[in-house]
Structures are given as structure tokens and as C-alpha cells.
Amino acid sequence: MAELVDARRSGRRVLTDVRVRVSPWAPIRTHSCFEEHVMTTERPDQPDQPDQPDQPDQPDQPDQPDQQSELTPVQKLGEAIADRVERWMPSPFLFAIILTYVAAITAFISEDSAITEIALSWYDGFWNLLQFAMQMVLILVTANVVAYHPKVKKLIRALVRLPKNGRQAVVLVGLGSMLTSWISWGLGLIFGAILVREMGKRAYHDKTPVHYPLLAVAGYMGMSLTWGWGMSSSAGLLQATEGNTLMQMGFIERVVPATEWVFHSYPLTLTALSLVFGSLMLYLLCPPNKNCRGIERYVQIEEEIEIEPLDSVKTSSQQSTQKPSLADRIDNSTILGGIIALTGIALFARAFFTQGLGALDLNVLNFGFLMIGLLLFTSPTRYLKEFYDSIQGSAGVILLFPFYAGIIGIMTGTGLVDTMTESLLSIATPSNFPVIAWITGGILNVFVPSAGGEWAIIGGPMMVASAELGIPYGQAIASYAVGDAHTNLLNPFWAIPLLAITGLRARDMFGYAITMAILLTPFLAITLYLLPY
Numbered sequence: 001m002a003e004l005v006d007a008r009r010s011g012r013r014v015l016t017d018v019r020v021r022v023s024p025w026a027p028i029r030t031h032s033c034f035e036e037h038v039m040t041t042e043r044p045d046q047p048d049q050p051d052q053p054d055q056p057d058q059p060d061q062p063d064q065p066d067q068q069s070e071l072t073p074v075q076k077l078g079e080a081i082a083d084r085v086e087r088w089m090p091s092p093f094l095f096a097i098i099l100t101y102v103a104a105i106t107a108f109i110s111e112d113s114a115i116t117e118i119a120l121s122w123y124d125g126f127w128n129l130l131q132f133a134m135q136m137v138l139i140l141v142t143a144n145v146v147a148y149h150p151k152v153k154k155l156i157r158a159l160v161r162l163p164k165n166g167r168q169a170v171v172l173v174g175l176g177s178m179l180t181s182w183i184s185w186g187l188g189l190i191f192g193a194i195l196v197r198e199m200g201k202r203a204y205h206d207k208t209p210v211h212y213p214l215l216a217v218a219g220y221m222g223m224s225l226t227w228g229w230g231m232s233s234s235a236g237l238l239q240a241t242e243g244n245t246l247m248q249m250g251f252i253e254r255v256v257p258a259t260e261w262v263f264h265s266y267p268l269t270l271t272a273l274s275l276v277f278g279s280l281m282l283y284l285l286c287p288p289n290k291n292c293r294g295i296e297r298y299v300q301i302e303e304e305i306e307i308e309p310l311d312s313v314k315t316s317s318q319q320s321t322q323k324p325s326l327a328d329r330i331d332n333s334t335i336l337g338g339i340i341a342l343t344g345i346a347l348f349a350r351a352f353f354t355q356g357l358g359a360l361d362l363n364v365l366n367f368g369f370l371m372i373g374l375l376l377f378t379s380p381t382r383y384l385k386e387f388y389d390s391i392q393g394s395a396g397v398i399l400l401f402p403f404y405a406g407i408i409g410i411m412t413g414t415g416l417v418d419t420m421t422e423s424l425l426s427i428a429t430p431s432n433f434p435v436i437a438w439i440t441g442g443i444l445n446v447f448v449p450s451a452g453g454e455w456a457i458i459g460g461p462m463m464v465a466s467a468e469l470g471i472p473y474g475q476a477i478a479s480y481a482v483g484d485a486h487t488n489l490l491n492p493f494w495a496i497p498l499l500a501i502t503g504l505r506a507r508d509m510f511g512y513a514i515t516m517a518i519l520l521t522p523f524l525a526i527t528l529y530l531l532p533y
Contacts (some may be wrong), residue, residue: 025030032381052516071291074284074457074519079291081518082213082511089507091490092396092499096403099447103407107414118410122342125409128322128401132452133401135362137394139232140497142369143186145383147194149376156195160202166210167286169199169377174218174282181222184369189494192219193501200295200502205309209289212298216509217516218282220495224513225274225520228481229267235450235459235477235484236261237362251460254472257358260474266533267478273527281519332380341378344371371427390513396496403494404448411447412457420444421458425465433471434479437462449493451484475533489517 046412071079077123088166090098100122106483107113159176163169181188196219197211203210227233238244239256246252261267294303330336334440348368351359377383411417421440428436444454458480466476490513492506499506 008021013220014117061081070288072284073271074281075287077518078214078515079287081515083411085511085514089492089510092496092506093400095492095506096400100403100407103410103447107410107416110419111414111416113414117424118414121409122406123409124413126406129401129405129450129453132450132456133398133405135366136234136450136452137391137398138366139184139362139369140189140394140397141387141390142185142203142366142373143184143188144190144393144497145373145386146189146376147187147190148371148386148390149373151376152191153194153252153479156191156198159195160199163199163208166203166208166289166292167283168533169203169208169210170282170286171214171279172217173199173215173368174221174279175275177219177222178226178278179222179428181227181232182271184232184365185223185227185230188222188227189220189497190501192222193498196502197295198500201301204294204296204301209292209301210294211287211292212295212502213504213509214282214285214287214512216498216504217489217512219502220488220498220513221278221282221407221516223494224485224516225278226271226485227481228451228485229262229271229478231258231262231360232365233261233477233481234362235455235481237360237365238452238459239473239477240358241361241363245456246459246463249460252369252463252467255358255412256473256477257356258360260472260483261477262360263357264474266475266531269531270478270482270527274523276524277500278516279519281516285515285519294502298508318403331381332379335500336465339375340376341371341375345375393460393497393500396500397493400493400496401450404450405453408448408453408457417444421461425461428465428469430469430471433469434475434531435525437466437476437479438483438486438524441480442487443483445484445487446491449488449491451481454484455480472533479528482528485526486517486520489513489520 038077068512073341089095093438104118104122107118107121108115160171163172176195177188177192179188180191193216196215200212202208202213228235228419236256236258239246240254240258242255244255247255279364287524323331344367348364348371373386374380374383377386408417411420420443424436424443440458441451441454444458445451448454448457462476462480463473465471466473489510492510495506495509495513499509502509
């Protein structure tokens with residue numbers, strides 16, 4: 001383990017874990033994607049690797065023109081953008097700080113706001129998303145616990161055996177991420193990240209060429225396309241909650257049940273079409289085999305052996321030498337944990353039996369995943385440990401939420417968001433409203449990657465405009481939601497857990513993420529314009 005941490009020569013990055021858990025499942029999720037260390041040992045079968053493995057195609061290579069001529073237009077676009085993003089994209093934390101300055105400068109120029117007014121608006125908004133942030137972190141953490149259960153691990157290891165080549169691997173990861181994100185964006189994000197990691201390892205051992213950065217983008221597709229039409233849609237869940245903020249402010253007089261924004265033919269059709277188109281784009285983006293960079297270029301795959309944590313070894317040795325105390329037996333009682341979990345599951349199911357599919361809201365979703373996780377692990381101590389590990393993997397999200405809340409404060413306190421929203425909605429008509437809602441959600445998400453936080457700002461004007469134009473509330477929510485999801489491909493905020501699990505930096509994968517955002521744009525614009533509710 002000392003060699004893993006102290007080595008410094010090869011240029012490969014790994015994320016270290018002081019708890020000595022080097023399992024491909026548990027240790028990586030506890031690392032922060034902001035911490036990078038450099039590995040030492042050169043792979044013996046790759047003696048000619050350059051010191052900078054992220055740039056394998058140097059311009060002075062004689063075969064570079066021939067390689068470029070073999071690329072399709074889509075592949076050329078992906079590689080061109082990826083090359084530039086790898087050089088220029090900052091870390092997620094610095095990205096949030098830069099966006100804070102951008103919002104402040106825009107407010108200063110557009111709204112003629114004083115510097116003190118901007119600073120005070122930033123300060124006032126800094127903690128405004130605490131409740132919503134807690135709900136979002138619970139979605140991420142409870143889904144993380146479920147995704148790391150041994151039964152789910154077994155499913156993932158079975159899935160990674162299916163693809164026969166790199167293109168199939170990328171498409172399979174994309175489909176897995178998009179489908180699970182429809183159930184819960186947190187589950188889809190973590191499931192997709194683990195699938196990326198395991199698929200990369202499988203390809204390495206089978207010597208199957210697969211481009212690991214593109215594989216990571218495929219694992220991020222659920223957060224970037226389908227989750228807003230699914231059961232964990234933030235805007236939908238907020239509007240499905242009785243007495244929600246927009247009702248209290250008088251923008252809308254009723255709740256909008258899940259039967260209008262998820263269990264409806266409109267979002268279901270959008271989801272189905274996106275699964276097909278997104279998979280096709282991933283397939284076309286895959287570079288030729290000779291251009292693929294595998295997982296070994298980004299993490300030291302040889303060191304990924306299953307080492308039992310020290311605390312587990314200590315516990316096992318203690319149990320073998322001494323009889324468990326009454327407190328130990330209570331802490332690990334599957335009966336106590338199982339009874340309360342079954343009770344919770346029964347109450348979760350009762351909500352849907354008594355209220356139908358419209359019972360779904362943020363609290364119901366979180367309660368359900370909390371109880372499902374406890375039922376899977378049954379032992380309260382095991383569940384607590386998994387929960388603790390999952391929270392560490394969410395540290396970057398927790399850190400950045402207040403900074404994006406501060407950006408919301410700037411945009412609302414100076415009137416910038418009103419100017420942006422009014423300008424966009426003023427050109428809306430019954431035919432183009434879905435497209436305008438998509439663009440509005442997309443622009444705001446670049447500055448504030450929190451669907452619920454954005455909806456608190458623009459949800460009221462959006463609902464009023466949709467009512468005036470005769471647009472169903474469910475269609476307005478679905479159109480806005482995909483805009484919010486789409487530009488996650490431009491902002492690395494929600495990719496933080498995925499980056500920690502895969503061992504990548506944001507700049508390693510976001511060139512292909514931006515390319516996917518470009519390729520999805522005409523598809524979404526045409527589909528939203530033509531598809532009836």
C-alpha cells in the first residue's frame with residue numbers, strides 16, 4: 001500500500017484511501033475527485049508510454065494524418081473537442097467559483113447592480129438551498145447504498161460480460177445509466193459509475209479496446225438525458241407535493257401529480273426516443289480501436305485487489321477470540337433492522353395503494369430508498385457503515401451546493417434571472433413553448449446545476465406562461481426538465497461522484513460530454529417541437 005501512495009514516476013493518477021480498502025467496489029467512492037496523486041510504476045508491456053498519457057496523439061507523429069483521415073465526422077468532432085477540453089477545463093470547484101464571477105459580472109453589466117448589492121445578494125443566498133440540498137444528498141446517498149449491495153454488484157458483473165467489443169460496451173453502459181436514472185437519478189448516477197469502472201476493468205483483462213473517457217460519458221447519460229422524465233424529477237416531485245412553494249405563492253392552484261409528468265405518454269415517449277438516439281450517438285462517437293485509451297491509462301489497475309478493511313479484520317479477530325456482548329448482538333440484529341425495514345416498505349407501498357401513482361414526491365422517494373437499503377442489509381450496523389461510506393463520496397456535492405445557492409442569490413437578488421426568464425418567455429407561443437422551456441432550463445442549469453433550485457426561481461413564471469398559452473403543466477415540467485438534464489453535459493457538478501468512482505478528472509471526460517450535448521441539441525429541439533402532449 002505504501003508503494004501505491006508514495007510512487008511518483010509514471011504519470012498515471014490514482015485516488016488513495018487511507019483506510020487501505022483497495023476493492024474496486026468500496027474504496028473509490030470514498031475519494032474526493034479533487035485529490036489526485038501520481039502513480040509510479042510503469043507497466044512493463046507499455047515501455048513507450050509518454051509522460052503525459054492524456055495526450056497520446058502528438059502532432060509530430062508521422063501517422064497522425066492517416067489516423068485522422070480514418071475518423072468519421074462524428075469521431076473527429078469528439079476528438080477535437082476532447083483534446084481542447086483536456087487542456088482548458090478546470091476542476092468542479094473552480095468551475096463553480098468561475099461561474100460565480102460570471103454571474104456577478106453579468107448582473108453588474110445587465111442590471112446595473114452595485115458591487116455591494118451583488119456581494120450581499122451572494123451572501124444572502126448562500127444557505128437558501130439547505131433543505132433541498134439535504135433532500136438531494138439523501139437521494140444520492142440512499143441510492144448509492146442500494147447500488148453497492150452485493151446483489152447489485154453481482155448484476156453489474158454479469159452485465160459487463162455481455163459486450164463483445166468496445167462499441168457494445170459503451171452502448172450498454174449508456175442504456176444501463178439512462179434506464180436506472182429514470183427510476184432514481186442517484187441510483188442511475190452511481191450504478192452507471194460502477195458499471196463504467198467494472199466495464200473498463202473487464203475490457204482491460206479481455207484486451208478489448210474501449211475508450212474509457214467515452215465510457216464514463218455513457219455512465220453519465222442518465223443524469224444528462226432521462227432522469228428529468230423519470231420518477232425522481234425534481235420539478236415534478238416538488239409540484240406533486242401538497243402545499244409546495246409555487247402553490248403558496250399563488251402561481252398554481254393545485255398539485256401536479258406524477259400521472260402528468262412521469263406516468264404519461266408524453267414523457268414516456270420522450271424517454272423511449274432518447275434511449276434510441278442517445279445510444280446511436282454513443283455508438284458513432286466511439287473512436288477506432290487504435291485511438292482508444294483504456295482504464296489502465298487513468299488508474300493503476302494491477303493494484304486493484306480485494307483487501308479487507310483493517311476495521312473488518314480487527315472485528316473478525318475479536319469475534320474469533322471473544323464472545324459478542326449483548327450490545328454487539330443488538331447492533332447487528334437482523335431481526336430489529338428487518339422488522340423496521342419491512343414496516344417502512346409496507347408504508348411506502350400503502351402510499352401508492354391509497355393515492356395511486358400520484359403519491360410520488362421527494363419525501364416518499366427518499367423514504368422508499370432508505371427502507372429498501374435497510375431491508376437489503378438488514379443489520380443496522382452494516383447499513384450504517386455503508387451509509388457512512390456513501391456520504392464520503394458525496395462530499396464534493398455537499399461542498400458545492402452553497403456556492404451554487406450563492407449564484408442563485410446573485411441572479412434573484414439583482415433581478416438578473418427575471419430579465420433572462422422574461423426575455424425567453426416573451427417569445428414563447430403554444431407551438432414553441434416546449435423548446436423555449438428546454439432552452440430556459442438549460443441556460444439556468446449551467447449557472448445553477450440544481451433542478452429544484454432553478455425551479456424555485458423560474459417555476460412560477462413557467463407555470464403562469466404555460467397556463468396562459470394552454471400548455472399542460474405536465475408538458476411544461478417535462479420540457480424544462482430535459483433542459484436542466486441536457487446541460488449537465490456542460491457542468492461537472494453532478495459528475496463528482498462518478499469522477500470519484502472512475503478515477504477520472506472532469507477534463508478527461510467532458511470533451512466527449514460536450515460533444516454529446518451538441519449532438520443531442522437538434523434531436524431535442526425537433527422532438528420537443530413536434531411531439532404532442
